[in-house]
Amino acid sequence: MENKKVLIITYYWPPAGGPGVQRWLKFVKYLPDFAIQPIVYIPENPTYPIVDENLMKEVSVNTTILRNQIFEPYQLASFLSKNKTKKISSGIIPNQKKQSFLDKTFLWIRGNLFIPDARVFWVKPSISFLEKYIIENNINTIITSGPPHSLHLIGLELKQKLNVKWLADFRDPWTTIGYHKSLRLSNFAAKKHKALERQVLNTADTIIVTSKSTKTEFEAITTKPIVVITNGYDTEQVEKQKLDFKFSLAHIGSFLSERNPLILWESLIELINEIPDFKSHLEIKLIGAVSQEVLETITKYKLDHYLSNLGYVSHNEAIVHQRKSQVLVLIEIDSQDTKSIIPGKLFEYMVSGRPIIAIGPKDSDFAEIIQNTNTGAFFKYSEKLKLKNVILDFYKQFLEGKLQSNGVGLQKYSRKSLTEELAQLLNSTF
Secondary structure (H helix, E strand, C coil), rough: CCEEEEEEEEECCCEEEEEHHHHHHHHHHHHHCCCCCEEEEEEECCCCCCCCHHHHHHHCCEEEEEEEECCHHHHHHHCCHHHHHHHHCCCCCCCHHHHHHHHHHHHHHHCCCCCCCCCCCHHHHHHHHHHHHHHHHCCEEEEEECCCCCCHHHHHHHHHHHCCCEEEEEEECCCCCCCCHHHCCHHHHHHHHHHHHHHHHHHCCCEECCCCCHHHHHHCCCCCCCCEECCCCCCCCCCCCCCCCCCCEEEEEEEHHHCHHHHHHHHHHHHHHHCCCHHHHEEEEECECCHHHHHHHHHHHCCCCHEEEEEEHHHHHHHHHHHHCCCEEEEEECCCHHCCCCHCCCCHHHCCCCEEEECCCCCCCCHHHHHHHHEEECCCCHHHHHHHHHHHHHHHHHHHCCCCCCCCHHHHHHHHHHHHHHHHHHHHHC
């Protein structure tokens, strides 16, 4: 029996690195196990802020890949400032008080001239390309994945023209995503974003989201079915790691200015001053893009002596650091808008065997997951004393050689289990 076909429209695909690529790379990997043949449509010449060539090995040779040229303003803007362009395209936005004229100009242009985002010029050529392909190959189900949310506009037009079944997958929210308010939007641009968001949510046949809070948020805008399929972890072929000799606290992934956790830095410097041997054991490991403001704060608190700033590493190397670090740190912006964000790395953290220290806004969706799986401790930004006491407790366990995490109920977050959920959803559309 021939596999059923689904067309997946995504921007991030190997060799893109970072968290944005993992979700659909893994779904595509496992969909054939459930008799569904994925066809992946991606840009031919994208401007990826992070590249990880190792991820190319994870793409099956049997996967059908469609490519089409894309024009991105980032390609032109990089002539003015390659570094600023790269940071803004990856979501690292300078603190408003420290933005230069060039920062403000880039942000205004990004937010007001390119709606919903700088990949909007890919919409029209993609519709022309895909309309013909869909008809010729008898495809009746498509999926768009955002951000970039301009890809949902491709789905919107194809739905209206061909009446295909359309599932819109939101890896992150649209108008409530953490950096949206930093884009210096005019009233016109803000209303345009809202109008497009509403149109997409009310035209797609099904909405897929990664958290319960995003589902609740979207339920206020649409009556269309909304399904929660979280991100997850995959079975990684990584050798058993020898734990770091030092009491290492590792943050893996982009460390944005808005995520700067003063309660963590304050707790660490207090423990250095109060516990005689703490400073001889402490190591702060930052792996991934780190904002200048975070680095300046670490220096301000005199913690730079304990810092190992390793920069971006491949996904495989990131997994190794997850397994060997003593404690894993997870930070989300302290805002009600971000309580729905469940960082993709959470699920890899959970199966690493290392305890998690998570800091985020009240009622964060990921706090519930950490609690239910017994994989660490969550703290609100107001809970410094509680955080400090847990770090001290972890340190004592480290000294005794007993520090570890004993997670429960993790299997439902495996990529294969999550793909099975997606396959059941897709089967209802065929």
